Amino acid sequence: GFDRIRWRCKAKLTMAETSGSEWECWADNTTKARRASRQSSNGGDIDARRLENAVWRLWNMDRMEQEDGNPSHSRLSRLSSSASLSNLVGASADEEVTDENGRFQDLLQSKIGGKLDFTTLRFPASRHHTRYDDLPTFPVRPNFAGFDNELHAASECVVFDGCPEDPYHPSNTPIYQTSTFVQPSCNEFGPYDYTRSGNPTRTALEKHSALLDKAAAAFAFASGMAALHTVFRLLKRGDEVLVNEDIYGGTHRLLTQDAVNCGVIVTFTDTTDLALVESMITPRTRLLHTESPSNPRMRITDLKSLAKIAHKHGVLLSVDSTMMPPVICKPLTCGADIVTHSATKFFSGHADCTAGLVCVRDPELAHRVAFLQNAEGTALAPFECFLLLRGIKTMYLRVKRAQESAEEVAAFLLKHPRVKDVYFPGPGGCDAQSLKIHRSQAMGQGSMISLTTGCCDFSRRFCDACRIFKTTVSFGSVNSLCEMPCTMSHASIPSEKRTIAADLVRLSIGIEDPRDLINDLSQALDVAAGIEAPERTLVKPGRYDSSFEHLPVLPGLPSAAQRSPVKRKPSPPALPMLVEPGAEEAKEELVERRQRKHVPLLLATSCALAVAVSLRFFHRR
Numbered sequence: 001g002f003d004r005i006r007w008r009c010k011a012k013l014t015m016a017e018t019s020g021s022e023w024e025c026w027a028d029n030t031t032k033a034r035r036a037s038r039q040s041s042n043g044g045d046i047d048a049r050r051l052e053n054a055v056w057r058l059w060n061m062d063r064m065e066q067e068d069g070n071p072s073h074s075r076l077s078r079l080s081s082s083a084s085l086s087n088l089v090g091a092s093a094d095e096e097v098t099d100e101n102g103r104f105q106d107l108l109q110s111k112i113g114g115k116l117d118f119t120t121l122r123f124p125a126s127r128h129h130t131r132y133d134d135l136p137t138f139p140v141r142p143n144f145a146g147f148d149n150e151l152h153a154a155s156e157c158v159v160f161d162g163c164p165e166d167p168y169h170p171s172n173t174p175i176y177q178t179s180t181f182v183q184p185s186c187n188e189f190g191p192y193d194y195t196r197s198g199n200p201t202r203t204a205l206e207k208h209s210a211l212l213d214k215a216a217a218a219f220a221f222a223s224g225m226a227a228l229h230t231v232f233r234l235l236k237r238g239d240e241v242l243v244n245e246d247i248y249g250g251t252h253r254l255l256t257q258d259a260v261n262c263g264v265i266v267t268f269t270d271t272t273d274l275a276l277v278e279s280m281i282t283p284r285t286r287l288l289h290t291e292s293p294s295n296p297r298m299r300i301t302d303l304k305s306l307a308k309i310a311h312k313h314g315v316l317l318s319v320d321s322t323m324m325p326p327v328i329c330k331p332l333t334c335g336a337d338i339v340t341h342s343a344t345k346f347f348s349g350h351a352d353c354t355a356g357l358v359c360v361r362d363p364e365l366a367h368r369v370a371f372l373q374n375a376e377g378t379a380l381a382p383f384e385c386f387l388l389l390r391g392i393k394t395m396y397l398r399v400k401r402a403q404e405s406a407e408e409v410a411a412f413l414l415k416h417p418r419v420k421d422v423y424f425p426g427p428g429g430c431d432a433q434s435l436k437i438h439r440s441q442a443m444g445q446g447s448m449i450s451l452t453t454g455c456c457d458f459s460r461r462f463c464d465a466c467r468i469f470k471t472t473v474s475f476g477s478v479n480s481l482c483e484m485p486c487t488m489s490h491a492s493i494p495s496e497k498r499t500i501a502a503d504l505v506r507l508s509i510g511i512e513d514p515r516d517l518i519n520d521l522s523q524a525l526d527v528a529a530g531i532e533a534p535e536r537t538l539v540k541p542g543r544y545d546s547s548f549e550h551l552p553v554l555p556g557l558p559s560a561a562q563r564s565p566v567k568r569k570p571s572p573p574a575l576p577m578l579v580e581p582g583a584e585e586a587k588e589e590l591v592e593r594r595q596r597k598h599v600p601l602l603l604a605t606s607c608a609l610a611v612a613v614s615l616r617f618f619h620r621r
Contacts, residue, residue: 139191139198141207145216145332145361153327153443154396156212162204162389173204175386197374201382205389209347212326212392214333215359217366219373220380220388224322224342225250227356229258230372231289231318231338234365237263240284244271244301246294246499248320249490271301272434274309281313289318292331293438296450296485296506297499298423300434303441307335316365322346322476327396328403329442332361345476348391349398353384398478398511402447405514409507410449412518418458418525423450447509448475452501458528459484459503465527468512468520475508480517482507 151159162173176199181192192198202220209218221227228251235241243255245268255266269280271290281288288310292301303319310317318338319331325346331339341347343355360366373379380388410424422429425438426445438445453459463471469482473489483489486502509517 139203141203141210141217143216143363144210144214147211147214149211154400157327157396158393160208160211162208163200173201173386173389175382176200177382195382196377196379199379199382199385201385201389202380205380205385208389208392209326209341209343209357210359212330213339213359214330214361215339216361216363217370218357218359219366219369220343220385221356221358221373221378222380222384223354224340224344224356225254226378227340227342227358228254228320230358230369230376230378231340232259232264232287233372233376234316234368235259235262235264235286238265238284239286240265240267240282241287241289242271242277242280242285242315243268244290244294245269246297246299247289247291248295248322249485249492251289251320252490252497253492271306272299274302274305277306278309278313281309281315285313285315287316287318289320291320291323292441293323293425293446293448295320295323296423296448296490296504298425298430298448298450300425300430300438302437303331303334303336307337310337311335323446323448324442325395325399325476327399328444328446331441332359334441337361337365343388344474346395346399347388349395349476349478350387350391351472351474351477351479353387355380355384355388399444399447401511402509403444405512405517406445406447406449406509408514409509409517409521412521413449413451416522416525418453418529419451420454421452424448449507449509451505451507452503453505453528454503456484456503459505461528462524463505465524466520467524468516469507469524475506477508478511480508480510480512 149156163170166174176195178199179195181190181194183190183193192200195202205220206218209220210216219227219230221230232241232254241255241259241264243251243266247268255264260266265284267280269277271277271288271292277288288306290301290303290306292303293299294301303317307317316337317335318340319336320340320342321329321331322340322342322345324331325341337360339357339359341357341359343357344351344353347357348355358369360369406424407426410422410426410429413419413422414428424430424445425435425442427435429445429449430438453462463469463482463484466482469480471483472481473483475481483506485491485500485504485506486495486498489506490498490500
């Protein structure tokens with residue numbers, strides 16, 4: 001039967017290519033589209049439904065023109081009665097319709113495509129016989145799997161219209177900050193109904209992300225961990241997942257403290273050793289999850305070879321490509337089935353929102369991910385979607401600048417005597433074979449660098465002494481960042497299970513001038529070594545410092561001798577008090593009673609004074 005993927009059709013309409021005349025093609029497809037026994041997997045049904053939608057649109061236009069009182073000028077009035085649009089729309093599934101003069105065919109072809117406004121269409125739910133929970137929750141969008149864009153990577157990030165159906169044609173995708181959408185009626189569906197299920201702003205982000213990753217579909221989540229959680233929710237009790245042993249700490253925690261409670265078997269392995277991986281695959285293995293480069297040791301996995309091994313045994317390959325955004329690497333083109341991103345990093349690029357993305361290249365897998373996103377309520381909110389859409393536009397420029405700076409920083413660290421090891425998917429940061437593999441599946445080395453110093457205390461002092469590099473657990477921002485994974489991002493991994501050195505420092509290179517970054521790292525290494533005292537570096541003229549303590553301040557405060565007495569401003573008049581109705585009348589009556597009470601006393605006093613004055617006067621005479 002029908003599912004919502006047809007009810008919410010928004011893609012550009014195309015005429016199905018079949019034998020015979022185009023009119024027979026339309027009549028045949030429209031008849032099929034009205035039957036409830038169709039299989040949802042039939043791709044031709046989408047074209048059939050699109051053509052049927054075009055018929056509905058033309059019928060509405062014809063009806064409006066007739067209601068305006070111009071039936072003679074109606075564009076459909078020239079059609080024969082047997083092929084009138086009203087009859088066609090009302091025809092039963094098995095009723096034969098013809099277009100003897102071919103006029104309807106010309107009219108239909110002139111109206112399908114971008115000029116069609118699907119937001120005015122209504123799709124009665126009573127015609128469909130599909131379980132509600134089986135319906136896809138997202139509107140139809142293009143399948144970018146295998147799509148070869150003629151634009152270059154920099155243009156792909158910018159040349160994208162997220163809301164082509166908007167009648168006002170905004171330059172940027174609007175924020176549809178709403179939780180619900182009004183439906184045509186109680187038994188008809190509109191393009192969207194509830195933001196948890198779908199939102200136009202989120203659809204724009206998901207379409208653009210799928211375009212960049214060449215995915216069949218992409219889905220935006222509230223965080224990178226929510227995205228990873230959804231991927232592992234594809235597994236059932238008793239299924240096994242093979243995971244790279246050098247993995248992000250949050251992923252390790254999710255698998256070892258959450259997924260195992262759902263009956264999922266978690267096994268760690270070294271995905272850089274392909275023979276070892278294949279030997280560890282069992283009949284229960286359903287998913288293979290890895291990172292390349294790994295976080296934080298920057299180990300390189302051959303994704304193409306790993307995909308062949310996984311698919312040979314019927315296993316899905318999932319790649320966390322957070323360190324390698326799609327402007328550098330597209331793992332789906334290397335054979336991966338699922339790609340996840342912590343979009344908080346390079347997609348946002350400004351450390352102002354948290355988000356995650358799941359990109360898949362199989363349509364059936366997309367349906368399951370969409371179901372979990374809707375059922376578990378982990379979708380990204382519209383405002384954060386807007387922030388990511390804005391961040392994507394500058395992603396290529398930011399990543400390009402950051403990795404150019406990272407090359408210079410890595411070269412500096414490789415020569416510094418107080419740095420023991422440098423891990424970096426570039427020259428000098430990994431072995432020749434790993435570098436060759438990385439360059440075969442990526443277009444750059446990224447902007448992440450890890451280093452060791454041989455001493456945990458030295459590494460800690462080094463991070464604390466950095467001024468430009470901010471100490472945070474994240475990466476991929478325009479600002480340069482530093483951290484010690486064992487005590488920060490990977491602290492949730494038990495010490496006995498960690499595969500990283502305790503003194504390892506991870507650097508995320510931003511878009512600052514590389515000369516400033518190198519100067520900051522140089523002085524921090526000197527401070528850590530005790531060569532330069534930290535208290536003197538804070539006030540050293542000419543050095544960057546966030547507090548700027550060596551600069552004069554504005555406004556200048558006068559000295560005590562110059563200070564004049566402070567003149568107090570007069571207090572403003574008291575505001576009238578709010579009183580209850582009738583209170584003023586009661587107060588006036590009380591005053592009158594008090595005045596009447598004192599009248600006799602006043603009269604007596606007046607008389608007594610008058611008598612006293614008179615007696616005194618007569619006495620003098």
